[in-house]
Amino acid sequence: MSIDACYEGVIAKLTDEGKILEISKKLISLQTNSARVLFVYELIESLKAFPKVLEVKKDDNVSTYYRNQGNLFFKATQNYEALQFYNLSLIHAPLGTESYSLALANRSAVLFSMKQYDECIHDIDTVFAMEYPRDLEKKLSKRKSMCENFILKNKEVKEDSTKANFQVGEILKFDHERDKTYICASSKLQVVFNDEMGRHVVAKEDIQVGEILAHENPYLAVVLKSQMLVCCNYCLSRDLNLLPCKSCCFALYCSKECSEKAWKEYHRVECGLLATLVHMEFTKLELLALRIVIRARTDHKNWPELLEKLVEIEKNLNTPLRGCENLGDNWVYDSKYYASIHTLESNVEKRSVSDIFQKSITAAVFLKFLIENTDFMNADDAKHHNRIKNWVAGTLLLHGMTSPTNMHGIITNTANKNGDYVDELNIGSAPYPFCSLINHSCAPNVVRYSKLGFAEQILVALRPIKKGMQIFDNYGPVFRRRSHLKRSFIANIRPIFSKLFLFINQVLFALTHCSKNVNQSLYYLDYSGQQTRVDTS
Numbered sequence: 131m132s133i134d135a136c137y138e139g140v141i142a143k144l145t146d147e148g149k150i151l152e153i154s155k156k157l158i159s160l161q162t163n164s165a166r167v168l169f170v171y172e173l174i175e176s177l178k179a180f181p182k183v184l185e186v187k188k189d190d191n192v193s194t195y196y197r198n199q200g201n202l203f204f205k206a207t208q209n210y211e212a213l214q215f216y217n218l219s220l221i222h223a224p225l226g227t228e229s230y231s232l233a234l235a236n237r238s239a240v241l242f243s244m245k246q247y248d249e250c251i252h253d254i255d256t257v258f259a260m261e262y263p264r265d266l267e268k269k270l271s272k273r274k275s276m277c278e279n280f281i282l283k284n285k286e287v288k289e290d291s292t293k294a295n296f297q298v299g300e301i302l303k304f305d306h307e308r309d310k311t312y313i314c315a316s317s318k319l320q321v322v323f324n325d326e327m328g329r330h331v332v333a334k335e336d337i338q339v340g341e342i343l344a345h346e347n348p349y350l351a352v353v354l355k356s357q358m359l360v361c362c363n364y365c366l367s368r369d370l371n372l373l374p375c376k377s378c379c380f381a382l383y384c385s386k387e388c389s390e391k392a393w394k395e396y397h398r399v400e401c402g403l404l405a406t407l408v409h410m411e412f413t414k415l416e417l418l419a420l421r422i423v424i425r426a427r428t429d430h431k432n433w434p435e436l437l438e439k440l441v442e443i444e445k446n447l448n449t450p451l452r453g454c455e456n457l458g459d460n461w462v463y464d465s466k467y468y469a470s471i472h473t474l475e476s477n478v479e480k481r482s483v484s485d486i487f488q489k490s491i492t493a494a495v496f497l498k499f500l501i502e503n504t505d506f507m508n509a510d511d512a513k514h515h516n517r518i519k520n521w522v523a524g525t526l527l528l529h530g531m532t533s534p535t536n537m538h539g540i541i542t543n544t545a546n547k548n549g550d551y552v553d554e555l556n557i558g559s560a561p562y563p564f565c566s567l568i569n570h571s572c573a574p575n576v577v578r579y580s581k582l583g584f585a586e587q588i589l590v591a592l593r594p595i596k597k598g599m600q601i602f603d604n605y606g607p608v609f610r611r612r613s614h615l616k617r618s619f620i621a622n623i624r625p626i627f628s629k630l631f632l633f634i635n636q637v638l639f640a641l642t643h644c645s646k647n648v649n650q651s652l653y654y655l656d657y658s659g660q661q662t663r664v665d666t667s
């Protein structure tokens with residue numbers, strides 16, 4: 131059952147029972163997010179409408195099926211499809227089995243055919259480090275030595291391009307003095323507040339076109355379903371040597387480090403739920419809300435430490451320290467700390483009942499999964515149980531509301547086989563708490579840019595910005611239509627700017643283009659392995 135079907139099922143039952151008005155009135159009367167979610171939770175329970183959690187286990191037969199699919203594509207020299215089917219095969223193979231080695235060995239053949247020799251050797255070495263069918267040894271050793279020969283031949287060319295990439299990295303370096311509180315931002319910017327604009331960012335000094343104004347990493351990120359087979363599930367880098375989570379069939383990582391960080395920060399809780407989360411088609415914003423709540427807890431030693439921190443965060447809500455973390459002698463606003471995420475705008479008072487009801491259903495379903503299928507809510511001390519349940523319920527809804535208002539899509543640029551700019555590609559979504567303080571305009575004066583295959587964003591001045599002027603970003607076409615903007619920029623002048631965006635993207639693409647296995651990103655399979663989209667350029 132999808133989450134939409136769950137929502138529609140609840141509405142249909144309430145309509146049949148003639149209870150829609152009564153439930154809406156009750157929901158409106160509730161004052162806190164936790165009260166709303168716990169009310170909806172009881173309602174879904176009474177209607178017996180909670181979905182069940184699915185279990186998808188690693189399975190040799192499924193792995194073999196996908197490996198055979200990969201073989202078909204490989205034979206047809208459709209390397210990118212073959213690679214993704216081998217990744218599906220790998221992700222479904224129980225660790226240490228023959229299927230696991232074969233998926234890797236076959237992927238190394240694709241990498242060889244794609245002339246990705248370092249990556250090919252990497253996969254072969256991974257196979258050699260495991261128990262593997264001995265008849266593979268001769269073939270893989272031969273492939274490895276062919277790679278080594280090619281690498282030796284190409285060494286000179288590679289050294290030249292490394293030099294060029296290094297210079298390019300220097301060009302985009304953010305070396306301006308940083309603000310002492312908003313530490314990812316230039317000291318030329320200032321965060322201010324007024325009733326009309328909420329929190330917003332203004333220029334403290336004149337800013338030139340092209341100046342880098344901020345360089346921000348996200349608090350965490352969610353990779354899009356369509357990109358799960360080609361991107362690291364933690365850092366979103368596109369990598370040809372991804373390795374799967376040992377337990378679930380949904381997460382691939384580019385390194386042990388990413389896999390361990392993901393496990394510690396949220397995957398330990400999410401791992402057993404991912405099959406259900408993918409199957410139920412939760413949106414990236416809903417998944418972000420869940421992941422943020424989990425990470426908020428794992429950022430702290432235990433529940434009491436988090437609950438104590440929340441008291442401090444709430445105390446600062448209506449002060450200039452909103453969202454800041456106390457580092458002893460200094461307060462900083464930094465995406466590393468949950469305070470910056472907890473305090474993002476939720477627009478709760480502008481939301482309709484049906485919107486709040488829908489978001490409360492999602493929150494209640496997440497809460498149910500966390501209570502019944504994970505140990506997330508377990509506290510050592512029984513007296514905290516109710517507080518924890520209330521907090522998790524309310525915070526799932528809070529971030530169900532902050533996500534659509536604040537999250538940024540992570541867009542990467544793609545190249546064709548010749549390395550020329552082709553298109554923009556959406557790979558994920560993430561909270562960037564500083565970038566989220568920037569208001570929207572159809573005539574923006576800054577643009578956000580993600581380096582190829584990375585989640586970090588840089589903020590670049592699109593026009594000269596005079597001291598005192600507000601910094602404006604363009605949130606995209608949907609936001610423009612929102613009626614609650616107090617100052618609306620009605621004229622749709624995005625078409626004028628889109629050419630400029632394209633140009634800037636192309637320039638930045640050219641500057642940041644690196645050879646890190648990202649060029650073929652237009653080729654992807656839907657996670658199910660059923661759909662293919664092939665770039666023909």
Ligand SMILES: C[S@@+](CC[C@H](N)C(=O)[O-])C[C@H]1O[C@@H](n2cnc3c(N)ncnc32)[C@H](O)[C@@H]1O
Nearest residue numbers: 327328329475535536566567568569570616617
């Ligand atoms: C990403 S936040 C921007 C920071 C926000 N002003 C705050 O106080 O946190 C987006 C929200 O800011 C407000 N906003 C964005 N652009 C605006 C504008 N041009 N005028 C007034 N409010 C705006 C809307 O409430 C919107 O949902």
